[in-house]
Amino acid sequence: MDMNGSQLINAPREKVYVALNDPEILQQSIPGCDTMEKVSDTEMKATVTVRVGPVKASFSGKMTLSDLDPPNGYTITGEGSGGMAGFAKAGVKVWLEPQGDATLLNYTVSADIGGKIAQLGSRLIDGFSKKFAEDFFERFSEIIAPTKTAAEIALPEAIVADAMVDGSEPKKGWFSKIMG
Numbered sequence: 800m801d802m803n804g805s806q807l808i809n810a811p812r813e814k815v816y817v818a819l820n821d822p823e824i825l826q827q828s829i830p831g832c833d834t835m836e837k838v839s840d841t842e843m844k845a846t847v848t849v850r851v852g853p854v855k856a857s858f859s860g861k862m863t864l865s866d867l868d869p870p871n872g873y874t875i876t877g878e879g880s881g882g883m884a885g886f887a888k889a890g891v892k893v894w895l896e897p898q899g900d901a902t903l904l905n906y907t908v909s910a911d912i913g914g915k916i917a918q919l920g921s922r923l924i925d926g927f928s929k930k931f932a933e934d935f936f937e938r939f940s941e942i943i944a945p946t947k948t949a950a951e952i953a954l955p956e957a958i959v960a961d962a963m964v965d966g967s968e969p970k971k972g973w974f975s976k977i978m979g
Contacts, residue, residue: 802908806936809944812902816870818943828939851927856884885914
């Protein structure tokens with residue numbers, strides 16, 4: 800399986816590169832990641848539990864970083880074993896491009912899987928892989944460049960004033976009027 804993509808992250812390239820090497824940030828970003836441990840500057844160990852269709856498996860394995868070019872990118876190679884469920888081997892080339900105050904993270908993935916999980920079919924596995932990548936980047940982006948929450952966004956004064964009948968009580972909407 801091969802997959803390419805990119806993700807715009809609202810953080811400077813240097814910050815993105817450092818975060819891509821931080822085991823705590825990676826553990827929080829990888830869906831189903833139970834553990835992530837840095838063994839050396841270029842090796843990490845991890846356990847990840849995934850469900851692909853009817854198969855749920857816990858994979859343990861290691862990742863090795865190579866072709867290091869800070870803060871431009873690197874290559875990650877990894878392999879994991881999921882016991883009876885099978886195995887996975889992958890190579891990911893990551894390169895970062897500055898985009899003003901943001902960073903465009905580009906990636907190319909080449910993966911090989913085997914065992915029960917491989918018997919599920921390429922359509923199911925491809926769909927899972929794309930969703931897994933989307934979830935990773937959504938989490939990763941939110942950790943290193945959080946978006947504002949609803950509480951942090953100030954409502955315009957006109958909206959707040961309109962919501963008040965006599966300056967002290969908010970107007971009731973149609974649902975509140977029905978429900979009392």
